[in-house]
Amino acid sequence: MFTDVLDNKNFKNPILPGFYPDPSICRVGEIYYMVNSSFAFFPGIPIFQSADLVNWEQIGHVLDRESQLKLDGAYYSGGIFAPTIRYHEGVFYVITTNVDNRGNFIVTANDPKGPWSEPYFIENAPGIDPSLFFDEDGKVYYTGCRETKNPRFFGDSEIWLQEIDLDKMQLKGESSTIWRGALKDVKCPEGPHIYKINGMYYLVISEGGTEHYHAITVARSKNISGPYEGNPGNPILTHRHLGKDYPISNTGHADLVKTQNDDWYMVLLGSRPYGGYYKNLGRETFLVPVVWEDGWPIVSPGTGKVEFEYPFPNLPRSDKGQEEIRDDFDKEVLDYKWNSLRTPKEKFWSLKERSGFLRLKLKPMRILDVVETKGDNNYKKYAEESPSFLARRQQHINFEVLTKMEFTPENDKETAGIALIQNNNHQFRLEYSMENGHKVVRLVSCKRECKESYVIDYEGKNIESTINSKVFEADVLYLKVTAIGQEYNFYYGSSLDEMKLLAENVDGRILSWELAGGFIGTCIGLFASSNGEASCNHADFDWFDYEGK
Template sequence: MNTQDISKENFCNPILPGFYPDPSICRVGEEYYMINSSFAFFPGIPIFKSTDLVNWKQIGHVLDRKGQLNLDGAGYSGGIFAPTIRYHKGVFYVITTNMNDGGNFIVMSENANGPWSDPYWIEGAEGIDPSLFFDEDGKAYYTGTRTSQNPQYMGDHEIWIQEIDLNTMKLKGDSHTLWKGAMKNASFVEGPHLYKVNNFYYLLISEGGTEHYHSVTIARSKNILGHYEGNPGNPILTHRHLGKGYPISNAGHGDLIETQNGEWYMVALASRPYGGFYKNLGRETFLIPVTWEDEWPIVSPGTGKIEFTYPMPSLPASVKNQPEIRDDFENGILNFNWNTIRTPKQQFWSLTERPGFLRLKVREASMLDTLSPPPFGPFTNFKKEGNNKSPSFIGRRQQHMNFEVVTKMEFNPQNECETAGIALVQNDNHQFRLEYAIENDQKIIRLMKCVSKSNVDFINGTFNYENIESELIKKVFSSQVIYLKVIARGQEYSFYYGESLDKMELLAGDIDGRILSSDVAGGFVGTYIGLFASSNGKESDNVADFDWFDYKGKL
């Protein structure tokens, strides 16, 4: 975490802390809009608005209806990959990939707040990471990432382009390979975006994979179909040469934006490891200034790396980021920062059945019901039959290395299958649950830990899991009103419970939280923290009520 003093003339990175990867940005007049990947979480694709590029207000989700987003079978690192947002002639376009259902599609809206259209599926659009480019002659182009013909190694991919008719949402003409990356035998070239600056078309991509060796590279051509020449200064952004001890890692997957004043910036993903090379926060969104030199972009001039602080852009002030404070569940709908795991088949939560409370139905689906297959690469199906359940879980992103979470719950378990409480989740197989339950006819508070060991055969594409769930500690506790609290100081997590806020008792302290990092769990997501209720396979008509939920980040 950056601890430098920040004046109002400077801003602090990341601009979107926590699991907000693959940022894409567009400008409409003096307003900016940005979106991120959402993977297996619903609603999908959070969308933000700003006037100063630093302070962002979430205005909704692009995919907020069940008919728009089918996440059946999606492991946590499946679902929605790398969306791109563009604005053209009064219409917003978002193009993205659903790894589990249908592939690449476009949705549209005349208002960034929505409603957004149902998906238009792009027939023949192979691969992932689609983007749109609108040329000066009125033509529109689809760019994407696909496996090279006759691939020679894992990650042997290429960037391709084809004209698209946005009236029919169909590709037209022939597809053309544009570039295979800057490095010899470049791996996992992806995330293409095209721009027209002066007399050149610029193709911005990422390569090296989305972890430590991630990077941003660029090529240009005077013809949109090529030949594209790489920048002799490539990569224009990477942190791989800084070592794993550097406080910002895996910088990549950028999108460029020009302000109304003619200044340039890049939004890109990166992570902040802590407690070693562990990234519980996932991949976050950073803002970096850009200048142009010899008709090539220079990212973070003078240092070439993402800094924690930069001067504020010369733009009108935007709405300040909202502080992380209590949600009293007094609105009729969930706030935008809450998500479910996969698309819920039924409404398992209510904010109206008991006004002022979040009510979760105690349902058969367990927090461990589905075991996510490990990702083998960007074109893996990311699907396992049976992964269709959405447990009674409402979660939000962890956004700070140090944080405190508290909730007030009313719950009366009826049998040994029923549980409810706070869950800290990296995926189906790596999580902590501070839960109220019955064991041996006694009501207890317990801390559950789940990890898994996998046996992966990359050649044959098979995987087997040994799922290990353990009860770390339990204490007898009988009260229908329960306060639950989690305090994290770096990778040390402490869990508390009590009958009131001023009578909280420590259940377990200094528990190692590194299982909540994708470096242990695998995949592409960050940690979610939230509230859950389950009957773990048994029918139930019970409910758990949550009066409020506090999340406070700490320095």
């Protein structure tokens, strides 16, 4: 995955566009490695490498086996939160949180491409956003954020520290609270990372919540256990004062790295609203330079905000090529960009049953079925299942998606096609099915509003509506979606030369997390469902194109 290089001197942000939040980075020699949150998608925790901090190649997933990643009952914004990657004496460590199953754990590897170990779950480690710090005296420390003992409001949390024995994968000694953020009564201090620089311990965190008021703050101490003094210039980075019309918002959740040339950079998340304050792309990964003055980091010196353009780092350029527009499904394994919802207990796709095609088997579960933990029939039936759905991230404000599908629905329940999804309540489906004995192509939307972006609405039924439906008799068909900002257009046809418009200028804002709630970005993919009924049918996809415009 490669960012746009503007010329020989500058690069363009974000460096990982689309739903790649909570970046964490480390350097080993002259190579950089980075991981991101993956939430309820499988495989979990995409891992990238780069030689120049700008162009990133995905080399795998940290959690790519069912035994490593249990996502039973996980909602779209559940699952894996905020991994941290570190390297020490020949071993890579990733520490993270599975918010739906057992909490905080560590996996290790000698090679970042894997295989990674089975999870070591850390007992008596409450909260989320864990990080590891390797001190010069050989001691290792766990930092995380947890709720205060007597919370006064939502997000009343604190940063805590405890020594950890990595031979036993156990915490040792007593835990201590080391900081509660730069502001009094701050909301959601989180994402802590500790660095030792010139004999001082620096604690970088985020606070204010991961939405509009997100901010990065820093404190330092002569002792790792504190007391920590806050930077008088805090926050060292935020966009909350720039207003909702500013093109980059909710900057935060940062990690620092020093290059082999002693230059400093920060990776962090941010979003690009468009069509109003709507963020279909979710939280993306940005890169900014850092300098040090008077013992404190200065982020994006000269402007103090994340810019779309910066001078290219003083590092050798990557010679890797651009990502391919088309996936021909001609490999033996799925490309790293594809993900399923939750851990698939049975394989619903095949690249071998028909050479050169992706075959999706129709499953009774729908991609709009609710998975919740309150015990209704839907949960009991589907909590441990994945729908027949493979998705990739939307990475551009303007894009075109196109696929060639072979599918013969046998009844009104059977359907397959392209889905654009923010969660089960907010999605578009460009699908092929049957109605009253006729084959039809139709566009279905689903929407339910939430009051706040972090609210997840489990209650009630999905609100579905068919935007348009056309009788179309064909066993081979082409489906296309284009987007120019928040205006989405949907097409179908029996050949690329005879594409017909099904729906024009459809409002895409239902795919933003301002309306949908949760923490992810829009995913676009292929699905097949029998809508609650047993089926032996399948849909075959010859290829899939995704192109940013």
